[in-house]
Amino acid sequence: MKAYIFNPENDMALADGQPGYTPPAIIRQMRDELYWLPQWWANEEDIVWDGKHSLELHSGDEILPWGWSPALIHQLRQAGVTDEFLPTEEQMKQIRQLSNRQTAVEALTQMRTDGVAGDHLCGHSQVCSSLDEIHQAISQYPKALLKSPWSSSGRGLMASDAPNLDGWCQNILRQQGSVIVEEFLQRLCDFALEFWLDGQGGVEYRGLSLFYTNEAGAYLGNWVAPEGQKLQWLMQYVPPQILMEVRQWWTQYLTCFDYRGPVGIDMMLCQQGVCPCIEINWRMTMGMVAQLLTQQGKYGRLVVEYIYGHYSVEVEAFS
DSSP: OEEEEOOTTHHHHHHHOOTTOOOOHHHHHHHHHHTTGGGGTOOTTOEEOOSSSOOOOOTTOEEEESOOOHHHHHHHHHTTOOGGGSOOHHHHHHHHHHTSTHHHHHHHHHHHHHTTTGGGBOOOEEEEOSHHHHHHHHTTSSSEEEEOSSOOTTOSEEETTOTTHHHHHHHHHHHHSOEEEEEOOOEEEEEEEEEEEESSSOEEEEEEEEEEEOTTOOEEEEEESOHHHHHHHHTTTSOHHHHHHHHHHHHHHGGGOOOEEEEEEEEEEETTEEEEEEEEEOSOOHHHHHHHHHHTTOOEEEEEEEETTEEEEEEEOOO
8 A cells, every 4th residue: 555645845844854844824725725636646545644644554555755854754753654664864864965956956067067968958057155156156147046955846046136135145055055056047948857766776757747837936737748749849949859868868867866756857948958957856746747647548737726715736628
């Protein structure tokens, strides 16, 4: 039996890093109202935990959360789950470190070193540990985007021309130790590659994700459509061999990580080319959900909305 958990606060819980983390009320509401989401892909013998009741597991059972954090481990222990079903302290430290945006910076740097995608590749980023380093990094670009090492989608971001930039940077440096500075890119569309890692060097490509975000980068929705249709749409803007080269590079690169679970690599198609590493999500993603729904024959747009004070999620027909 598998026990599925939808804990959308995962990224914020990782940023905090403490077992007693309490997410904002609006995120707690999302978890309460959409806890059932994994029912879309769970089997009949599986369970979906609502986060409120005890959770009884037996030998051979497995917990599959949206993502792991010290806060979730604490909640599961309170629900009666024993340590045999939970990541060790060392494994949890590893997952948190992987989720640091520095991991994405290192990957993008390695891709450039390896010559992936040639002139079609765009995007530069670096990790800065002081205000002077941040100013130096910003000076290299006409405009830059700054990010905190840990944050959730659409949060922890700051434009280089923001009036309160130094104060924001000093706060992030104090709390998280560094700031990521990226070249600002003119986005045409968002997409991702979804993978599953088995923890022993095995990497399985699960599919292409096309998704929507607002101007702040917050998630709005996903295509639920066959792989070929999504690929055909992207091929209007980038040669298919470039996409294949990027996919093959990631498939090989991910073999070096001692991690078991889903991984989503967020990318952007930009006016300057393809940026093959915006974020690395070491957790379940809505892109993976869209892929699972596609396998069930669903077709349309996966949308998560907050309407009239409540959250909803559904697959809408393409207009």
